[in-house]
Amino acid sequence: MISHDDLRQLQHYMSGPDSLILSLYVNIDQSNAANLNRGFETNVEGLFRQVAESQNSNEGSKKRFDVECQHIRQFLTGYVPKGKALVVFSDSKQDFWWQRDLQVELPTGVRWSPEPWVRPLLEVIEETDRFGVVLIDKHRARILAADAAGIEQQAEILSDVPNKHATTGTDHIWSQGQMDRDHTKHVQWHAKRVADELALAIDRLKLSRIVIGGPVEATSVFISTLPKRIQQMIIGTVTTPVDAGHDRLVAELRAVQEKAEHQDEAKLVDALITAAMKGERAVLGVLDTLNAIQQGRVYKMVIARDFRVAGKECSSCHVLVSDGDEKCAFCGEKLEAAPDLINRASRRVLDMGGKVQLVSGEAAAQLGEAGVGAVLRF
Numbered sequence: 079m080i081s082h083d084d085l086r087q088l089q090h091y092m093s094g095p096d097s098l099i100l101s102l103y104v105n106i107d108q109s110n111a112a113n114l115n116r117g118f119e120t121n122v123e124g125l126f127r128q129v130a131e132s133q134n135s136n137e138g139s140k141k142r143f144d145v146e147c148q149h150i151r152q153f154l155t156g157y158v159p160k161g162k163a164l165v166v167f168s169d170s171k172q173d174f175w176w177q178r179d180l181q182v183e184l185p186t187g188v189r190w191s192p193e194p195w196v197r198p199l200l201e202v203i204e205e206t207d208r209f210g211v212v213l214i215d216k217h218r219a220r221i222l223a224a225d226a227a228g229i230e231q232q233a234e235i236l237s238d239v240p241n242k243h244a245t246t247g248t249d250h251i252w253s254q255g256q257m258d259r260d261h262t263k264h265v266q267w268h269a270k271r272v273a274d275e276l277a278l279a280i281d282r283l284k285l286s287r288i289v290i291g292g293p294v295e296a297t298s299v300f301i302s303t304l305p306k307r308i309q310q311m312i313i314g315t316v317t318t319p320v321d322a323g324h325d326r327l328v329a330e331l332r333a334v335q336e337k338a339e340h341q342d343e344a345k346l347v348d349a350l351i352t353a354a355m356k357g358e359r360a361v362l363g364v365l366d367t368l369n370a371i372q373q374g375r376v377y378k379m380v381i382a383r384d385f386r387v388a389g390k391e392c393s394s395c396h397v398l399v400s401d402g403d404e405k406c407a408f409c410g411e412k413l414e415a416a417p418d419l420i421n422r423a424s425r426r427v428l429d430m431g432g433k434v435q436l437v438s439g440e441a442a443a444q445l446g447e448a449g450v451g452a453v454l455r456f
């Protein structure tokens with residue numbers, strides 16, 4: 079997890095008149111073919127080259143940039159990708175190094191600037207739901223929390239629950255019925271303790287969704303103990319036992335998370351289509367979306383993940399268009415080919431402070447031939 083202390087460390091970076099820090103965001107997602115066989119290193123080299131070329135003739139800054147790049151190259155040589163994005167802030171002159179692996183997608187980019195470029199990081203932290211995970215059986219429980227950076231244990235609870243059945247050698251002071259009742263009562267106490275602990279963690283860590291794991295008998299008692307507000311936060315269950323290892327937990331959690339994301343995407347697309355049909359602050363299709371971007375009205379652009387379409391961009395006023403005119407309808411200048419029209423459009427939305435949401439699966443299918451749409455500001 080990325081704590082407040084982690085962020086404070088970044089905010090405490092001493093920016094001064096001659097400070098320069100390299101901020102690097104790299105997509106390292108190994109499910110993306112371009113990143114396999116350490117393809118992300120090639121990407122980073124490309125970014126370094128872009129920055130190097132764009133620098134003015136300040137020799138001192140150039141030299142320092144080279145040193146910083148070398149520093150990061152060295153790190154990357156031994157780096158094993160563990161997530162979807164790698165974030166690095168590095169200024170070796172001030173002995174400053176900050177690195178995290180994130181479990182969420184981030185656009186790739188580099189900046190060489192007097193202050194760390196933290197905006198993409200802050201945005202992703204703000205936008206990523208924080209999950210609470212409760213693994214519970216009849217006498218043990220673990221509470222964990224997950225965010226964009228990964229999962230961390232927050233609490234472990236052990237309760238003294240007497241056995242359900244008398245063991246050999248025990249004096250039969252209590253009848254079996256009494257023992258069963260006593261056992262059940264203790265399991266409930268245990269569940270209550272864990273529920274209280276969870277409520278504290280939810281408030282402290284601002285968790286918005288909960289996943290529960292463990293044997294059914296314990297989880298059902300636990301869920302019934304929770305207040306309604308927390309019950310409504312439960313988005314799924316995993317079969318993971320209380321003492322499950324990190325990797326198994328992450329894998330099972332990811333499956334629940336993905337399912338929840340797909341449901342959110344389907345809801346978003348549903349709402350988008352309904353609103354667009356009624357003409358209420360939403361549009362569908364390339365043409366209307368580009369128009370809305372041109373008018374600065376896009377709040378959130380929604381794109382089917384594999385949707386590609388070619389178009390044109392004006393060489394002068396940079397308007398993006400989808401049809402085949404030779405000249406710009408706005409300024410009359412020449413239009414140039416924009417094979418990655420949707421990409422350019424989404425960058426434009428981000429530059430204007432809007433959001434971009436990629437959708438896949440059912441939600442993408444729902445968008446159908448439109449492929450793209452937008453929720454509007456006005």
Ligand SMILES: [Zn+2]
Pocket residue numbers: 392393394395396397406407408409410411
């Ligand atoms: Zn133009």
